[in-house]
Amino acid sequence: MTRTDLIEFLATIITKLDVERSRFDRGTPERDRLDGLRDQLDTDLRQLVRVNFADNTPEFLAAVDDLKAANGELSKTIGDLKRVAETLGNVVALVKSVDKLVKVAAPLV
Numbered sequence: 725m726t727r728t729d730l731i732e733f734l735a736t737i738i739t740k741l742d743v744e745r746s747r748f749d750r751g752t753p754e755r756d757r758l759d760g761l762r763d764q765l766d767t768d769l770r771q772l773v774r775v776n777f778a779d780n781t782p783e784f785l786a787a788v789d790d791l792k793a794a795n796g797e798l799s800k801t802i803g804d805l806k807r808v809a810e811t812l813g814n815v816v817a818l819v820k821s822v823d824k825l826v827k828v829a830a831p832l833v
Contacts, residue, residue: 725788727772727779734769734822737795738762741815744802754808761815768822777829787825794818 725733741762748755778784798814801807 725779727777730779730788730825731769731773733791733795734765734772737798737818738765738769740798740802741765744811747805754812757812758815761812761819764819765822768819768826771826771830775830779829781828783828784825787821787828791818791821791825794821 741758745755745758745762748758794814794817798811798818801811801814804811
């Protein structure tokens with residue numbers, strides 16, 4: 725996955741979370757949790773946009789694989805209101821994967 729692909733990939737995930745957040749009224753615990761997680765992803769995305777990084781190192785490629793796996797799990801539950809708790813757990817895992825990727829790609833940020 726190239727730098728541009730990664731940025732587009734994360735932007736798509738953020739859009740999915742925006743849709744998911746809209747299913748809940750403001751002030752509900754689910755909405756508040758999704759809002760915070762979405763904000764963290766946005767922060768990570770902005771950091772990745774600001775820096776140049778090598779997208780072919782073994783560490784980066786491993787972090788991308790982790791991100792893809794986390795996204796796969798999220799894709800299984802997002803949008804299913806009966807699986808909100810599972811979706812929140814999957815979003816947390818995805819955010820952790822992105823945080824790891826940011827540290828690999830931009831260690832000085």
